[in-house]
Amino acid sequence: MVIFQDIQEVEEWLKPISYAQLWDALEPYAVFTLADRDHCDGLIERGEVRQDTILEVLKGMARNAIRSNFNLDFRRYETLARQSTKSLH
8 A cells, every 4th residue: 555645646656557457556545346346347348438538537536535535735845945944054
């Protein structure tokens, strides 16, 4: 199970994952049920929705669920000016 520090880490982790890999990767996070997978597989098999479209939606739903479950925020970058105010010099 991957521990995320911010939303961008979740997005970076999800980006290369394929449709087939998604279900196993998300299992520890309990984002989707077996019924969800059966539903999505059925949509693809019947040709109602393209796999890449479903994958994109599932990744968005997973990102939101993980963000909510772990109370994640966007990555914060400190400017050089802000970093220098923390300096002991």
